[in-house]
Amino acid sequence: MEKLQVNIPHKAAYSYDILIGTDLLAEADEFVRQYSKANKFLIVTNETVAKLYRDLLNIDNAFWLVLKDGEEYKNFDNLKLILDAAVEHRLERKDCIIAFGGGVIGDMAGFAASSYMRGCDFIQISTTLLAQVDSSVGGKVAINHEHGKNLIGAFYQPKLVLADISTLKTLDLRQLKTGLAEVLKYAFIEKSCAAPLYYRLFDFLQQNKKDIFDMKPDTMAKLVEICCTLKACVVNQDETEKGLRAILNLGHTYAHAIENLTNYTVYTHGEAVAMGMKMAFNLSMTRGLIDKNYYNQAMELIESYDIAPKGAVFDKEKFYDEMFLDKKAQNGKVRFVLPDSPYNVLVTSDVEKQQVLESIKL
Numbered sequence: 001m002e003k004l005q006v007n008i009p010h011k012a013a014y015s016y017d018i019l020i021g022t023d024l025l026a027e028a029d030e031f032v033r034q035y036s037k038a039n040k041f042l043i044v045t046n047e048t049v050a051k052l053y054r055d056l057l058n059i060d061n062a063f064w065l066v067l068k069d070g071e072e073y074k075n076f077d078n079l080k081l082i083l084d085a086a087v088e089h090r091l092e093r094k095d096c097i098i099a100f101g102g103g104v105i106g107d108m109a110g111f112a113a114s115s116y117m118r119g120c121d122f123i124q125i126s127t128t129l130l131a132q133v134d135s136s137v138g139g140k141v142a143i144n145h146e147h148g149k150n151l152i153g154a155f156y157q158p159k160l161v162l163a164d165i166s167t168l169k170t171l172d173l174r175q176l177k178t179g180l181a182e183v184l185k186y187a188f189i190e191k192s193c194a195a196p197l198y199y200r201l202f203d204f205l206q207q208n209k210k211d212i213f214d215m216k217p218d219t220m221a222k223l224v225e226i227c228c229t230l231k232a233c234v235v236n237q238d239e240t241e242k243g244l245r246a247i248l249n250l251g252h253t254y255a256h257a258i259e260n261l262t263n264y265t266v267y268t269h270g271e272a273v274a275m276g277m278k279m280a281f282n283l284s285m286t287r288g289l290i291d292k293n294y295y296n297q298a299m300e301l302i303e304s305y306d307i308a309p310k311g312a313v314f315d316k317e318k319f320y321d322e323m324f325l326d327k328k329a330q331n332g333k334v335r336f337v338l339p340d341s342p343y344n345v346l347v348t349s350d351v352e353k354q355q356v357l358e359s360i361k362l
């Protein structure tokens with residue numbers, strides 16, 4: 001088992017550990033008690049995860065709340081169900097809400113924990129690759145509003161994140177790939193994260209594709225460890241996205257437009273991110289920020305993981321409006337994260353419309 005530490009500067013109370021390993025569910029009771037003084041636990045999960053793993057997760061003094069599965073349930077109604085359960089079971093402030101599932105459950109249960117009694121203990125037991133490499137680290141918690149994704153939320157750090165690699169084996173290929181899109185993202189931003197160690201994630205992804213798709217436990221554990229370390233490193237430097245944290249949005253300016261244009265029903269988040277990263281590389285290339293060699297290598301790596309669907313065609317003007325109109329109306333700026341040398345990115349709002357339009361191609 002690997003143990004990583006997330007240290008939010010000036011907030012010693014908000015530092016926490018990430019435990020990564022296989023068959024951790026069986027030992028979860030021991031871990032959660034080590035990290036929380038709670039007497040009672042409310043385990044929030046969904047029907048899919050409960051069916052697969054409820055029997056493996058034995059935590060004493062725990063109440064279970066099993067919600068419906070799907071992004072469309074990350075809403076006020078289900079937030080209320082969590083808070084109702086906390087009230088019904090008379091959880092106190094030192095008690096603990098455990099999110100057991102992917103990013104949807106993690107975001108929603110975390111937001112419930114941030115507001116229940118102005119903040120009770122919170123633990124993430126993440127079961128998707130996306131949650132293990134991305135959403136469970138960094139403290140962003142939220143629900144969706146009918147007018148926007150993750151519109152209502154908070155920054156709220158867990159007491160512990162448990163990433164049991166063994167749970168990944170039941171993910172379907174599409175869910176695995178959606179997590180892998182975020183993993184690729186870390187490869188392209190690795191240098192900008194300024195982590196103490198240089199992992200060469202890009203090379204690792206080039207060399208270990210077969211083991212990754214076979215979900216070899218050691219390989220997956222290493223991937224999760226590298227990505228969590230990089231994300232933790234960025235979050236430690238900029239918890240609330242005042243600067244550096246924006247680099248985690250490589251490909252996401254485009255991806256959000258794709259998701260909005262297709263009402264979140266056509267592509268998974270990772271598929272949209274993979275397409276978005278290609279577009280970001282196109283823009284970098286047009287602007288002369290990177291050379292053809294790195295551009296080709298990066299595009300080949302994205303292609304080789306076969307995440308971005310082939311043949312997607314977008315109305316470029318609509319796409320552009322989707323990216324810019326909302327933000328302009330709010331006097332906001334659209335930030336682009338652009339590769340500017342191997343494994344390094346810059347963040348800029350200074351882009352030309354024509355170049356952005358040209359970059360919208362796959």
Ligand SMILES: NC(=O)c1ccc[n+]([C@@H]2O[C@H](COP(=O)([O-])OP(=O)(O)OC[C@H]3O[C@@H](n4cnc5c(N)ncnc54)[C@H](O)[C@@H]3O)[C@@H](O)[C@H]2O)c1
Nearest residue numbers: 048069102103104105127128130131134135140167170171
């Ligand atoms: N907080 C953050 O920083 C952050 C970052 C990225 C994404 N997110 C959020 O995360 C969410 C997406 O997360 P996700 O991709 O994990 O989606 P998800 O939670 O919907 O999980 C994907 C699917 O996999 C199923 N599942 C979960 N674990 C499984 C397992 N071990 N085996 C088989 N199936 C399993 C789920 O039931 C679901 O059907 C979005 O709501 C997004 O906004 C948050």
Ligand SMILES: [Zn+2]
Nearest residue numbers: 182252269273
């Ligand atoms: Zn993402």
